[in-house]
Amino acid sequence: MSPKVKSEPGNVSPRERILGVAVEMARQIGLEGLSIGVLAKEVGMSKAGLFAHFGSKEELQLATLEAAQSVFMQRVIIPAEKTERGLPRLHQVITDWIAMAESACDKGGCFFYSVSAEFDGRPGAIRDRLVLASKQWLDWIQRQIALAKERGHLIAETDPEQLTFEIHAYEQQANWAALLVGQKDAYARAREAVRSRFYALATEQGKAILDAR
Amino acid sequence: MSPKVKSEPGNVSPRERILGVAVEMARQIGLEGLSIGVLAKEVGMSKAGLFAHFGSKEELQLATLEAAQSVFMQRVIIPAEKTERGLPRLHQVITDWIAMAESACDKGGCFFYSVSAEFDGRPGAIRDRLVLASKQWLDWIQRQIALAKERGHLIAETDPEQLTFEIHAYEQQANWAALLVGQKDAYARAREAVRSRFYALATEQGKAILDAR
DNA sequence: CCTACCGATCGGTAGG
DNA sequence: CCTACCGATCGGTAGG
Numbered sequence: 095m096s097p098k099v100k101s102e103p104g105n106v107s108p109r110e111r112i113l114g115v116a117v118e119m120a121r122q123i124g125l126e127g128l129s130i131g132v133l134a135k136e137v138g139m140s141k142a143g144l145f146a147h148f149g150s151k152e153e154l155q156l157a158t159l160e161a162a163q164s165v166f167m168q169r170v171i172i173p174a175e176k177t178e179r180g181l182p183r184l185h186q187v188i189t190d191w192i193a194m195a196e197s198a199c200d201k202g203g204c205f206f207y208s209v210s211a212e213f214d215g216r217p218g219a220i221r222d223r224l225v226l227a228s229k230q231w232l233d234w235i236q237r238q239i240a241l242a243k244e245r246g247h248l249i250a251e252t253d254p255e256q257l258t259f260e261i262h263a264y265e266q267q268a269n270w271a272a273l274l275v276g277q278k279d280a281y282a283r284a285r286e287a288v289r290s291r292f293y294a295l296a297t298e299q300g301k302a303i304l305d306a307r
Numbered sequence: 308m309s310p311k312v313k314s315e316p317g318n319v320s321p322r323e324r325i326l327g328v329a330v331e332m333a334r335q336i337g338l339e340g341l342s343i344g345v346l347a348k349e350v351g352m353s354k355a356g357l358f359a360h361f362g363s364k365e366e367l368q369l370a371t372l373e374a375a376q377s378v379f380m381q382r383v384i385i386p387a388e389k390t391e392r393g394l395p396r397l398h399q400v401i402t403d404w405i406a407m408a409e410s411a412c413d414k415g416g417c418f419f420y421s422v423s424a425e426f427d428g429r430p431g432a433i434r435d436r437l438v439l440a441s442k443q444w445l446d447w448i449q450r451q452i453a454l455a456k457e458r459g460h461l462i463a464e465t466d467p468e469q470l471t472f473e474i475h476a477y478e479q480q481a482n483w484a485a486l487l488v489g490q491k492d493a494y495a496r497a498r499e500a501v502r503s504r505f506y507a508l509a510t511e512q513g514k515a516i517l518d519a520r
Numbered sequence: 521c522c523t524a525c526c527g528a529t530c531g532g533t534a535g536g
Numbered sequence: 537c538c539t540a541c542c543g544a545t546c547g548g549t550a551g552g
Contacts, residue, residue: 108521121428122428122429123428123429124424124425126340127339129545129546129547130546130547130548131545131546131547132545139521139522140521140522140523141547141548142521142522142523142524142548142549142550143521143522144521145547145548145549146521149548150547150548151546151547151548202427202428203427203428207424208424208428209424210424210483210487211337211420211421211422211423211424211425211482211483211486211487212337212424212425213487214415214416214483214486214487215334215335215336215415215416215421215486216335216336224487225487225488225489228487228488229488232488255496256496256499256500259477259480259484259493259496259497259500260476260477260480260500262480262483262484263473263476263477263479263480263497263500264472264473264476266476266479266480266483267472267473267475267476267479267480269424270423270424270427270475270479271472271475273424273427273428274423274424274426274427274437274438274441275438275441275442275445276438280472283468283469283472284472286469287469287472287473287476294507321537342529342530342531343530343531343532344529344530344531345529352537352538353537353538353539354531354532355532355533355534355537355538355539355540356537356538357537358531358532358533359537362532363531363532364530364531364532
């Protein structure tokens with residue numbers, strides 16, 4: 095790939111175009127329901143032409159999962175890593191995470207929410223990679239909570255694993271409530287729950303950080 | 308239905324036997340992945356023989372959903388309605404709910420968790436019935452919270468909708484963490500989160516109720 | 521990247 | 537409740 099072409103926006107490779115459509119389809123019907131024929135029609139090429147890019151359905155699914163992970167990195171993790179460690183970074187990453195899920199609400203919702211329950215009972219490479227990504231994300235949050243504690247933003251009684259559990263719970267519930275029962279304020283409820291949990295465990299310094307945002 | 312046959316365990320109609328197997332299969336592969344041919348083999352009858360009981364795949368899916376709802380009623384709602392209204396009943400229903408999900412953990416997890424994300428993007432009769440059941444369940448919890456407030460078990464500042472959101476969140480997260488990332492103490496974490504939320508909003512009377520359980 | 525095809529399986533039907 | 541079958545679609549391949 096020639097560098098001058100590579101980085102120009104709007105000038106994406108066929109593979110990237112396919113994966114972009116695949117991610118959008120998977121939000122709505124899952125990664126297993128994703129059919130090569132239907133995907134090919136959507137992209138505007140032949141089934142065999144599309145298939146040649148991946149070699150198997152499982153490789154297509156893995157590539158789609160990777161594409162979604164990459165978007166998540168760009169939109170949630172990378173921006174937060176420019177913010178100060180501890181509670182500021184934690185607060186920002188959770189806020190961006192909720193915002194990303196909310197913005198995907200009309201398109202079928204958060205990709206990872208859509209495929210989690212689909213693969214928890216299907217052993218294989220896709221499940222394995224999904225589990226790994228999920229664990230890494232939980233660890234990221236938990237490490238940042240521990241750091242916020244060390245820096246005196248959260249009180250010493252804070253249990254990082256329990257707080258991670260609760261924070262992640264609100265995100266899950268926001269997706270469920272918004273996508274299934276159509277609760278309009280689901281993401282606002284999640285933001286309120288997160289803030290209230292942070293506030294209850296914040297030191298004076300931590301409260302000042304939260305108040306400033 | 309004659310009473311002497313009806314209530315004998317082990318004496319179930321073919322339809323009930325089929326639906327029992329269907330619920331177990333749907334926990335693992337979902338209601339859409341449920342195939343009539345595979346289900347028939349599992350039950351030990353011919354595809355057409357099984358099909359005749361339902362007339363269409365959608366009717367089979369709806370009947371499976373109803374069967375799961377009926378189990379939920381028997382194991383969670385009905386028992387709780389024998390307990391005193393307000394916080395005691397609320398506490399018991401949530402405890403039984405978590406216990407039921409935990410007991411299903413090795414079998415593919417909570418039926419409703421497994422099919423929620425599958426149908427939030429698939430319009431139709433199944434989604435409609437799932438949405439209705441979910442709303443009724445949320446309303447049940449919210450009403451009981453409101454009642455616990457009226458009876459002086461929870462403080463006046465309690466927001467029933469927000470508390471319902473958070474309680475339901477812990478259940479969702481317990482399922483996700485246990486089934487996908489294999490977190491062993493996920494259901495214990497959910498119980499702790501629920502208890503801690505109740506305790507923070509309990510009056511002196513409410514705290515006494517919680518301490519007694 | 522394409523057309524044309526493979527066997528397997530899908531939901532569903534005919535006829536008994 | 538069965539066997540036998542329908543057209544459509546599935547993932548995947550051959551050959552160019």
